[in-house]
Amino acid sequence: MEASTRMSGALRVESVSLTFGGVRALSGVSFEAAEGAITAVIGPNGAGKTSLFNAISGFYRPNTGCILFDGKDITALRPPARAKLGLARTFQNIALFRGMTVLDNIKLGRHAHLRTNVFDALLYWGRAQREEIELRRDVEERIIDFLEIQHIRNAPVGSLSYGLQKRVELARALAMRPRLLMLDEPVAGMNREETEDMARFILDVKEEWGVTILMVEHDMGMVMDISDHVVVLNFGQVIAEGLPGEVQQNPTVVSAYLGSGDVGELSRRLRVKEAA
Numbered sequence: 001m002e003a004s005t006r007m008s009g010a011l012r013v014e015s016v017s018l019t020f021g022g023v024r025a026l027s028g029v030s031f032e033a034a035e036g037a038i039t040a041v042i043g044p045n046g047a048g049k050t051s052l053f054n055a056i057s058g059f060y061r062p063n064t065g066c067i068l069f070d071g072k073d074i075t076a077l078r079p080p081a082r083a084k085l086g087l088a089r090t091f092q093n094i095a096l097f098r099g100m101t102v103l104d105n106i107k108l109g110r111h112a113h114l115r116t117n118v119f120d121a122l123l124y125w126g127r128a129q130r131e132e133i134e135l136r137r138d139v140e141e142r143i144i145d146f147l148e149i150q151h152i153r154n155a156p157v158g159s160l161s162y163g164l165q166k167r168v169e170l171a172r173a174l175a176m177r178p179r180l181l182m183l184d185e186p187v188a189g190m191n192r193e194e195t196e197d198m199a200r201f202i203l204d205v206k207e208e209w210g211v212t213i214l215m216v217e218h219d220m221g222m223v224m225d226i227s228d229h230v231v232v233l234n235f236g237q238v239i240a241e242g243l244p245g246e247v248q249q250n251p252t253v254v255s256a257y258l259g260s261g262d263v264g265e266l267s268r269r270l271r272v273k274e275a276a
C-alpha cells in the first residue's frame with residue numbers, strides 16, 4: 001500500500017501543451033514514467049521529444065497542463081528546484097566542459113545540491129560541510145568505478161572519444177544523485193560496441209541504483225531491448241504507448257515513421273528482432 005501511494009521517483013505528465021510562436025511542439029501530452037522503470041519516448045524527427053524533456057526539466061514552461069513528480073506538482077518550479085528534488089538529465093548534444101577533466105566535470109554535477117543561499121551555507125559550515133565533502137567524494141568514486149572510467153579520470157573531456165564523453169555525461173548526471181534520470185539520445189552517434197556498453201550501464205543504473213529512467217532514443221534495437229514501457233510521439237501528440245513489443249507492431253507507429261520520410265531508417269528503427 002505504502003509503496004504504491006508514495007510514488008517516489010515517479011513522473012506524471014498531464015495534458016501538457018507547448019507552443020513556440022506558431023509552432024505547436026506539444027499538444028495535450030499525458031503519460032506516466034513508473035518508479036524504478038525505464039520509459040522510452042520515441043518518435044520521428046521534430047516529434048517534440050526534446051521539447052517534452054525541456055518542459056519536464058523546467059527549461060520551458062508548458063502553456064497548459066502540469067507535471068507531477070513524486071506526486072508533487074512541479075510545473076511552476078525552476079530547473080534548479082527540480083534538480084534539487086532529484087531530476088537530472090543529459091543533453092542531445094553533449095554539454096560538458098571540454099577543457100576540464102572528467103573528474104571535474106563529474107564534480108560539477110553535485111552543484112545542484114550545493115549551497116544556494118546564505119542560510120544553507122551557514123548550516124553546512126564546519127563539521128557538516130566536511131561530512132558533505134566526504135560523502136560527495138564517496139559518491140564520485142562509486143560512479144567512476146561503476147561506469148568504468150577510472151583510467152580517464154584526469155583526462156580532459158575534449159580528448160576523449162564520443163562514446164566516452166557520453167559516459168562522462170551520464171556520470172555527471174548520476175553525481176546529482178537523481179531519482180529521475182532523463183537521457184536525451186544516450187547512444188546517438190555511437191558504434192555498436194559503445195551502444196551495447198551504454199545500454200548495459202543504463203540497465204545497471206535502474207537495477208542497482210533503483211533510479212527511474214526516462215529516455216529519448218532513436219536506436220530502436222536498444223529501446224526494445226531495455227525499455228519497460230514505450231511512449232510514441234508524433235507531431236507533438238502521444239499516438240501510442242505500451243510494452244516495447246506492442247508498440248513495435250502498432251500500425252499507427254509504423255506509418256508515423258513512414259510518413260516522416262524516414263523510410264531508409266525504418267527497417268533499422270522498427271526492426272523486428274529476429275528469433276535469436
Ligand SMILES: Nc1ncnc2c1ncn2[C@@H]1O[C@H](COP(=O)(O)OP(=O)(O)OP(=O)(O)O)[C@@H](O)[C@H]1O
Pocket residue numbers: 020023024025043044045046047048049050051052092
Ligand atoms: N526553441 C524553439 N523555438 C522554436 N521552435 C522550436 C524550439 N524547440 C523546438 N522547436 C520546434 O518544436 C518541434 C519539436 O522539436 P523537438 O526538438 O522537440 O523534436 P524532437 O522530437 O526532439 O526531434 P529530434 O528527433 O530531431 O531531436 C519542431 O517543429 C521544432 O522546430
Ligand SMILES: [Mg+2]
Pocket residue numbers: 049050051092
Ligand atoms: Mg530531440
